[in-house]
Amino acid sequence: AQSVTQLGSHVSVSEGALVLLRCNYSSSVPPYLFWYVQYPNQGLQLLLKYTSAATLVKGINGFEAEFKKSETSFHLTKPSAHMSDAAEYFCALIQGAQKLVFGQGTRLTINP
Amino acid sequence: DAGVIQSPRHEVTEMGQEVTLRCKPISGHDYLFWYRQTMMRGLELLIYFNNNVPIDDSGMPEDRFSAKMPNASFSTLKIQPSEPRDSAVYFCAVSGGGLGGYTFGSGTRLTVV
Numbered sequence: 136a137q138s139v140t141q142l143g144s145h146v147s148v149s150e151g152a153l154v155l156l157r158c159n160y161s162s163s164v165p166p167y168l169f170w171y172v173q174y175p176n177q178g179l180q181l182l183l184k185y186t187s188a189a190t191l192v193k194g195i196n197g198f199e200a201e202f203k204k205s206e207t208s209f210h211l212t213k214p215s216a217h218m219s220d221a222a223e224y225f226c227a228l229i230q231g232a233q234k235l236v237f238g239q240g241t242r243l244t245i246n247p
Numbered sequence: 248d249a250g251v252i253q254s255p256r257h258e259v260t261e262m263g264q265e266v267t268l269r270c271k272p273i274s275g276h277d278y279l280f281w282y283r284q285t286m287m288r289g290l291e292l293l294i295y296f297n298n299n300v301p302i303d304d305s306g307m308p309e310d311r312f313s314a315k316m317p318n319a320s321f322s323t324l325k326i327q328p329s330e331p332r333d334s335a336v337y338f339c340a341v342s343g344g345g346l347g348g349y350t351f352g353s354g355t356r357l358t359v360v
Contacts, residue, residue, distance in 0.1 A: 169348055178251075178338055178351030225290065233278050233342055234303065235349060237290040 137162040139226045141238035149246045154198075154213040156241050158226030161207065167229040168209045170200055173240075174222045182224075185209060196220070221245045251352035253339050259358045265327040268355045270339030271320060278342040280349065281314055281324050285335045296322065329359045 142157040160166050167186050171179040183194025190202040196219075200211045209226060226238040252271040260266050272279050280295040294304040299316045307314070311330070316322040326333055336356050340349040 171348075176353075178340070178353050179349070180351070181348040184348055233297070234292060234295065235280075236292075239289045 137164075137166065137228055137230045137236060139168075139228050139236060139238040141224075141226050141241050143241055144239065145242045145244070147244040147246060148216050150218055151215050154211070154216045154220065154243065156211040156224050156226075156243065158200075158209045158211065158238060159207050160209060160226075160228055162228060168200075168202065169227045169229075169235065170194065170198070170209075170211050171225045171227060171237075172196075172222050173225065179225060182211070216243075216245050218245050218247065251339055251341055251350055253337075253352035253355050255355060256353065257356045257358075259360065260329055262330055262359055263328045264359075265325065266329045266333075266357060266359075268324040268326075268337050268339075268357070270322045270324075270352060272322065272339065272341040273350060274319065276341035276343045276350070279316060279322050280340045280342070281322070282338040282340060283335045284338060284354070290338075293324070326357075329357075331359045334358050 138161045140159045169184045170182040172182050173179045182198050183192045185192050185202045193199045198213045200209050202209050223240045223242050225240050227235045230236045254269045278297050281293040283291045283293055293306045294314045295302055296316045312326055314324045336354045338351050338354045340351045342349050
């Protein structure tokens with residue numbers, strides 16, 4: 136079965152510092168991968184997606200992710216954290232026709 | 248396009264009562280999903296529909312849970328009877344197919360006391 140694993144349930148960085156949220160996947164077929172963000176008391180919003188085109192994917196709010204097949208990874212990065220980035224982030228992959236399988240989430244805290 | 252509308256936003260009910268959660272999806276999206284989110288188990292897919300037909304309900308935890316989609320504009324998730332362990336945030340999401348990703352509603356926070 137396909138799955139994603141997010142390393143670290145909680146990440147804390149200082150404002151202006153690099154953000155790195157880790158996601159590894161397990162899939163027997165080429166995966167389609169997604170990152171979603173959830174702000175408090177809201178639903179999930181799509182940040183970016185990898186669908187086998189360019190391996191470096193740019194998303195909204197300055198985030199990007201790089202697909203690395205050799206490492207089975209799809210880590211999310213942002214060069215400079217902003218207070219408004221504080222949220223929970225979910226990595227996901229498509230299973231079957233349309234079913235999204237989510238990781239357990241990583242809560243990002245930004246310190247002033 | 249008003250997005251995916253879920254109602255109510257918050258629901259507090261007593262154990263044993265019937266609870267009905269509602270979702271009004273964006274038009275033109277063929278797939279509708281119901282997810283449950285808890286601290287312990289994260290996001291769990293309960294059931295999903297394609298063109299109003301249930302495709303996979305393997306995530307529905309028990310017979311107490313049922314879901315319907317009578318038309319493309321409306322879906323319900325019902326819990327009868329409700330139990331405290333059903334307390335969670337329930338999300339409805341839609342997809343147009345392909346690889347566009349999902350659009351989520353804001354969720355219903357259910358508390359069963």
